[in-house]
Amino acid sequence: EDKVVQSPLSLVVHEGDTVTLNCSYEVTNFRSLLWYKQEKKAPTFLFMLTSSGIEKKSGRLSSILDKKELFSILNITATQTGDSAVYLCAVEARGNTPLVFGKGTRLSVIA
Amino acid sequence: SAVISQKPSRDICQRGTSLTIQCQVDSQVTMMFWYRQQPGQSLTLIATANQGSEATYESGFVIDKFPISRPNLTFSTLTVSNMSPEDSSIYLCSVEDWVHGYTFGSGTRLTVV
Numbered sequence: 001e002d003k004v005v006q007s008p009l010s011l012v013v014h015e016g017d018t019v020t021l022n023c024s025y026e027v028t029n030f031r032s033l034l035w036y037k038q039e040k041k042a043p044t045f046l047f048m049l050t051s052s053g054i055e056k057k058s059g060r061l062s063s064i065l066d067k068k069e070l071f072s073i074l075n076i077t078a079t080q081t082g083d084s085a086v087y088l089c090a091v092e093a094r095g096n097t098p099l100v101f102g103k104g105t106r107l108s109v110i111a
Numbered sequence: 112s113a114v115i116s117q118k119p120s121r122d123i124c125q126r127g128t129s130l131t132i133q134c135q136v137d138s139q140v141t142m143m144f145w146y147r148q149q150p151g152q153s154l155t156l157i158a159t160a161n162q163g164s165e166a167t168y169e170s171g172f173v174i175d176k177f178p179i180s181r182p183n184l185t186f187s188t189l190t191v192s193n194m195s196p197e198d199s200s201i202y203l204c205s206v207e208d209w210v211h212g213y214t215f216g217s218g219t220r221l222t223v224v
Contacts, residue, residue: 032212034212034213040218041201041203041217041219041220042203042215042216042217042218043154043203043215044215045112045208045211045212045213045214048211048212088153088154090154090212090213092212098144098156098159098169099144099154099156099213101153101154101155102153103152103153104153
């Protein structure tokens with residue numbers, strides 16, 4: 001059974017800190033791994049990773065995938081209160097199979 | 112990427128009643144996905160809606176409880192029937208987006224009292 005495990009489940013940091021969120025997975029016939037930010041209801045897309053070792057960056061956020069060890073990390077540098085959200089990791093397999101989501105990491109950034 | 116309009120945004124409903132949630136996409140898509148997110152939990156897929164055929168339900172979800180319509184390639188509805196407090200959740204629709212993975216609607220926060 002396909003599985004996604006995120007850690008930590010919750011995290012409280014101060015503004016300016018750097019955080020690393022972890023996502024490990026087990027999936028048959030891997031296609032991609034996706035990171036989302038969920039602030040209220042709708043998850044918003046952050047990154048889609050398909051290849052190992054290639055870092056994707058967007059401003060203060062970056063992510064990388066290790067397909068050999070079956071995990072991904074999401075880094076956020078110089079955190080701001082606006083980064084407070086639940087960060088979801090999901091994996092997609094080839095074929096008509098649904099996304100499998102992890103339980104998310106709830107990040108709280110305090111001033 | 113696709114833009115999805117979902118409504119209602121939120122509702123408070125009496126147990127035993129039904130609520131229909133709508134999603135309108137600004138482009139034609141083959142498959143639309145319906146998710147449920149119970150409080151403190153992650154997203155769970157309810158069903159996949161294909162135009163012109165019956166929806167495909169995941170284990171633990173049945174058509175009588177969550178009937179889905181897909182009349183065309185840009186629109187779908189999910190009905191939560193005979194509601195109980197356990198149905199209180201966020202409901203989300205989603206479509207596949209080749210640029211951004213999957214795009215989600217704005218979500219419906221349902222509270223059943």
